[in-house]
Amino acid sequence: MNEVTGAPGTSRPGGRTARVREAVLRAAGDAFADKGIGGVDLGEVARRAGVGKTTVYRRWGTVPGLVADMLAEMAESSLPRARTGDLDADLAALASLILATLTDARQGPLFKAVIAAAASDAQTAAALHRFYRVRIDEWSPCVDEAVARGDLPAGTDADEVIRALSAPLYYRFLVSGDPLDEAAAARAAAATAAAARAGAYT
Amino acid sequence: MNEVTGAPGTSRPGGRTARVREAVLRAAGDAFADKGIGGVDLGEVARRAGVGKTTVYRRWGTVPGLVADMLAEMAESSLPRARTGDLDADLAALASLILATLTDARQGPLFKAVIAAAASDAQTAAALHRFYRVRIDEWSPCVDEAVARGDLPAGTDADEVIRALSAPLYYRFLVSGDPLDEAAAARAAAATAAAARAGAYT
DNA sequence: CGCTTAACGCAACTGGAGTCCCGTTATGAA
DNA sequence: TTCATAACGGGACTCCAGTTGCGTTAAGCG
Numbered sequence: 001m002n003e004v005t006g007a008p009g010t011s012r013p014g015g016r017t018a019r020v021r022e023a024v025l026r027a028a029g030d031a032f033a034d035k036g037i038g039g040v041d042l043g044e045v046a047r048r049a050g051v052g053k054t055t056v057y058r059r060w061g062t063v064p065g066l067v068a069d070m071l072a073e074m075a076e077s078s079l080p081r082a083r084t085g086d087l088d089a090d091l092a093a094l095a096s097l098i099l100a101t102l103t104d105a106r107q108g109p110l111f112k113a114v115i116a117a118a119a120s121d122a123q124t125a126a127a128l129h130r131f132y133r134v135r136i137d138e139w140s141p142c143v144d145e146a147v148a149r150g151d152l153p154a155g156t157d158a159d160e161v162i163r164a165l166s167a168p169l170y171y172r173f174l175v176s177g178d179p180l181d182e183a184a185a186a187r188a189a190a191a192t193a194a195a196a197r198a199g200a201y202t
Numbered sequence: 203m204n205e206v207t208g209a210p211g212t213s214r215p216g217g218r219t220a221r222v223r224e225a226v227l228r229a230a231g232d233a234f235a236d237k238g239i240g241g242v243d244l245g246e247v248a249r250r251a252g253v254g255k256t257t258v259y260r261r262w263g264t265v266p267g268l269v270a271d272m273l274a275e276m277a278e279s280s281l282p283r284a285r286t287g288d289l290d291a292d293l294a295a296l297a298s299l300i301l302a303t304l305t306d307a308r309q310g311p312l313f314k315a316v317i318a319a320a321a322s323d324a325q326t327a328a329a330l331h332r333f334y335r336v337r338i339d340e341w342s343p344c345v346d347e348a349v350a351r352g353d354l355p356a357g358t359d360a361d362e363v364i365r366a367l368s369a370p371l372y373y374r375f376l377v378s379g380d381p382l383d384e385a386a387a388a389r390a391a392a393a394t395a396a397a398a399r400a401g402a403y404t
Numbered sequence: 405c406g407c408t409t410a411a412c413g414c415a416a417c418t419g420g421a422g423t424c425c426c427g428t429t430a431t432g433a434a
Numbered sequence: 435t436t437c438a439t440a441a442c443g444g445g446a447c448t449c450c451a452g453t454t455g456c457g458t459t460a461a462g463c464g
Contacts, residue, residue: 011410015461020412036322038240041451052413057452059411112321115376119318120238129379163378164370164393170377171369174317177331178365191366191394191402198396200389210441217431219441243421254443259422261441 008059023049024056025073028066033106037063037113067117068127070110075131081139087146088193091165094139095185098166102173103180115174136162143196155202164201165192210261225251226258227275230268235308239265239315269319270329272312277336289348290395293367296341297387300368304375305382317376338364345398357404366403367394 027049031040040063046053060066082093102108118125136159143158168188172178195201211219229251233242242265248255262268284295304310320327338361345360370390374380397403 008411011462013461016459017411017461038319038322043451046413053451054414054453055412116318116321117240119314119376120240125379128377132378160389163373163380166377167369167373168366170373171365174321174376175330175368175372176334176365177327187362187402191397191400194400194402195393195397198393198400200393200396215431218429219431222442245421255421256423256444257442 020049020051020055021059021069023051024060024066025070027051028070029106029110032067032113033109036109037067037116042066064117064121064124067114067124071114071124071127071131075134081142083142085145087142087151087196088189090142090146091189091193092186094142094162095165095169095189096182098169099180099182099185102169108173112174146196152196153199153202156196156199157201160201161192161196164195165189222251222253222257223261225253226262226268227272229253230272231308231312234269234315235311238311239269239319244268266319266323266326269316269326273316273326273329273333277333280336280340283341283344285344287347289344289353289398290391292344292348293391293395294388296344296364297367297371297391298384300371301382301384301387304371310375314376348398354398355401355404358398358401359403362403363394363398366397367391 024045028040028045031045031048042056042060042063043053045066046056049056056066060069079097082090084090084093102111114124114128118128139162140158143152143156143161146152147154147156147158165188168191169180169185172180172184178184211223226247230242230247233247233250244258244262244265245255247268248258251258258268262271281299284292286292286295304313316326316330320330341364342360345354345358345363348354349356349358349360367390370393371382371387374382374386380386
């Protein structure tokens, strides 16, 4: 009759519970990275984590639920943005950061898995949007600073510029399958800067 | 001992076989559109299509196999490109076409499902890349014509321009969840044109 | 330090997705 | 029109992802 009990892991989050969570998230990342989102079930994650199958099902329930928890974890360990005082250099740094993330042997497949899950699951989609909200808020000030310096037209939408920079890289990554390399990142940064200076994002 | 027999449907493709294929592809599109790629099994597709479960499993085998067949079908019924003789108008037309496709009640969820499947299945990914190859080949001439008219710098990569136009729309659609409307399409077209004129895609 | 109970984990169970067998339908060719 | 067989369809069967029950461990509090 204990009706106020929340989700498992909320009321005694210390010690063993924390260790289990850490092991499961790590194992889940590994599993998604080598089998993709579709080929993994929670039983396998439990095995890899050295944890009881029941525990994983009870705390996370479904693959999207687990993915959402992983994203929340990742949002917190997000890298600080560059601060070079130069728009082109800042955008190039962000493009390189995105490139590095997407081509990383572990993070790349994980992102692919997460975005795929978000396509068919509202909970994962919400977690994903929150993740990018955090990233954009972190980086958009470099655009505002460029506006303040007079390097970009007044009224430029900073968020839109950041998205415009990210978009071509994600498009290659998810849709077209074209090569994802430094040249692509540099081109994305240059094109975004040119369009922004021309006032396309006001 | 008939070892030369190909996949089912290749040797007697007329009449009933063709009707079954049509019914299954249509039912699959409906199912993916309302439940997403993950929530559909071939048994359900068979039920919706009014066709034996065995038939669907025998001819398509797996969900990605079915998706690949749908994409092949869609690539053939691709719309012809605009031919206005004006770069800005051509790009705006393509942006609107992409917008219409992604926001369509039936095609939008279907594309989401297909791209998600491509993230974890090589066969689907290959079919998807082929599909976009066709689309890009259809539209890239409008960029080449702009170069010929002197409206864009010589050496501009036409494919890259088309991808740059598509990218922001797909990014919103798949990743960021930001609104996908005429304003976004117009901005994508304008930004791409500006960057291309500045020589960002040479 | 001892008690309560949240959280874990093993093992047995269940339901449904995917497979298999075999009889039926109807295509395509002679 | 007839015939051989490609393709379909119903239904029984299998196998395993996900559930349930219950005993065990250890977190958190006094």
